[in-house]
Amino acid sequence: MENNNNGQRPVRSARPTANPAGKPSVRGASASGSRTQKPAAGTNRAAKPISGMKTSHKSRRKQRQKNQFIILGAALAVVIIVIVIIVAARSGGKPKDDIAAIAATQTADNPSPWLIDGAAQTAGDPNDAPADNAQEQPVEAYTALEYLRNLVPGATAQPAQYLEVIKNGPASEKRIAVTVDDLNEVDNLNRIMTIAESNGAKLTLFAIGSVVNEKADLQDALRRANSLGFEIENHTYDHDRQHRLYSLTDEEMAYQIYKTQVAVNNALNADYTMHFLRMPGGNGEHDLRTHQYLNQLGNYKAIVDWSYSGSDAKIKSIKNNLNPGYIYLFHCKKDDLKKLEEFIPYAVAQGYELITLNDLLGYPANEVGEYNAAAYAEIPAPLPFVYEADVALGNKEYSQLYAAQLLQNRLIELGYLSSGATVDGDYGATTKLAVRLFQYYNGLTYDGFAGVKTQEILFSSQARRNTSGYIAGEPETYPTGEDRVLFETET
């Protein structure tokens, strides 16, 4: 997003240049100078004029020196006034005192230095900002929603279409789903499938599109999985840190989801309708934009997480955590293969049914139809929709969300977040600190969480720009000494 004028620091240097005291005296000096020339035009009286001229030269020189002093003095005064005003503007809400006030609110009852009660909060309201702010922003008033609408001109899609984010199936019966992700080690995958098959168990496989395209043996394995009644779901195309969906552009996000669909279709040579997406690492699963796009595609039922990660546990713990309705996460690494060799027969022996995710969650099986590859040639572009202030960040504290990019851009625009900060949608410690500073200097509860109230002010013309000098993401601007502790959550 492009920064506009709202993001600039206050410019106040225009005001102090007017100097009503200095100007008249300068003008007066030059006026008296021109008056002395008149007698010099006289002709008759020789002596007088000479001495007269002498005095006139002397006094003129004196006058000139005097004038220079006056001009110099006036200029100096102007410079001093400008400096004083600039310093006053930069120190804004007297940050030192403000931070001391925050520190003073730290008590045993109040473990978070930033979460204070309503009475103390009013102390956080900068005393000088409102009037100045009104002068700095002769911008037309706009609400948060107007601002957000302006970001996506011509938006057509309905806002706020969330799918479910599922971690568990119903616990009413001894039914579980074993899911296997990534599928990089194809030999291990085949052995896992054999174990499942021989135990009457079904698996759900979360495929990475690029891996499917690269590995012919994985394509074979997926055909085998499909013929065994196992199901294949979407685990994005690239899966790595650089391709977390919330950090990408609209088109890149669409690519990650849709190209995986196409890769699986090609492997199966079928029109295979997936029902679930699993985020790599579970990151960004509450990202509204992703939900919106899955809704737009139409075939997705939910974003699926897991109840228990078998990959991160010892076999003893996995067995101890055999519970009705659980969704288990495994991969194809050697360790996981060993665990599944033991866990699958164990769960069956305990009277559990190992079923697909669709079965566990009460959805029909993935549809398998005749393949028309041409129908998948183009990636459907995500329909642009407007984030409303009360849903832009939902209630998902410190999450990874595309909407957090809007927040980060706005914080940069207002000067609370470093213009060098990465706008990545990751609502991490630095973003949280920027939100805290914004909240503090806007008289809000400063908890670092951009709730509805914060968003409504942040995205509107009421938002005050940062004049404190403290900028999140620029540690050299943070206060030193005791106050420093308030900024050290940023690690």
Ligand SMILES: [Zn+2]
């Ligand atoms: Zn994965």
